[in-house]
């Protein structure tokens with residue numbers, strides 16, 4: 352008899368996006384003629400950069416000949432990609448990394464979800480709220496989150512980020528061992544300044560806190576003062592793991608590639624207080640459970656760092672960020688409060704007075720046929736907000752704003 356991991360049973364049945372899909376699908380059945388504009392799920396719509404496609408074609412060619420064929424690669428990633436990552440994403444920001452501190456993977460969802468494998472089940476967790484749901488759900492699965500009581504997990508410290516505090520999280524009210532920070536933030540689209548991030552790094556250094564820093568959207572930062580990496584802050588290598596993704600940077604949501612940085616200076620502790628390099632544990636975990644991202648994928652990712660690749664990828668990011676500007680202006684003209692959208696492809700909209708997130712979602716779907724994501728799906732402090740993404744087609748984005756204007760004004 353195989354006993355199950357009963358922590359899975361604690362997870363609420365429905366995942367946010369399947370609830371949304373159900374509502375949208377039943378609306379489609381009753382309104383088959385209406386054109387629905389989907390600005391809900393954070394998936395990209397524009398094709399891969401030609402430089403990436405060329406590199407992937409070439410990599411496929413490599414696979415056709417015995418001399419250039421690639422079987423299993425290094426679990427940590429090919430050095431051609433790791434070197435390009437360090438040279439382009441870190442060295443220009445004054446950050447030095449050894450190649451063995453970078454782990455290429457199939458994306459940041461897997462890594463942020465799997466990182467808990469190397470940490471004890473009874474660490475306490477802190478999250479900014481609202482937050483990307485994977486951080487909490489993966490900790491629920493390992494038993495680390497405790498039990499769900501009135502919409503909150505008992506062993507999770509929620510740090511509210513709302514319009515009232517300008518989306519700047521306060522230091523946690525009680526001790527946490529592991530803290531998740533995601534900047535630019537999904538879902539609020541807001542960022543932390545260097546000083547604010549410094550506050551967190553110093554707090555972690557003083558309190559032996561491990562920071563999980565998810566920088567999946569760093570490529571969208573426009574403000575030259577905003578940090579792209581937590582390692583821009585002195586001392587951060589001693590306290591933080593950083594997650595990056597090519598999904599939104601370069602349209603890799605369907606290709607699958609990202610990477611995680613685990614500095615060698617970063618330690619965890621045994622119960623007896625002995626220091627252990629987390630880099631060693633993550634390396635062991637990856638070598639045992641992961642066989643590397645494919646050669647073809649990694650050649651594609653490498654091409655993002657070529658001069659043509661950089662230019663093409665930036666063009667697509669600019670396209671999405673123009674959508675974000677159009678949306679923010681359009682929404683604000685309608686008299687709604689909108690946040691984010693300046694250094695991130697997400698807009699976080701305050702629901703009109705008296706409407707919950709789900710009521711606002713339904714109103715938008717039923718009356719203007721626009722699909723957003725109810726903010727409460729990202730955590731208790733998301734109640735009363737709705738997330739829209741800038742990843743749509745330009746025409747759809749313009750039409751959505753026109754519909755909204757007609758509806759509100």
Ligand code: PLP
Nearest residue numbers: 458459460483537567596598609
């Ligand atoms: N981290 C954040 C904050 C995200 O919003 C997402 C995707 O939406 C991911 C990670 C997942 O990225 P990937 O596609 O690399 O798994």
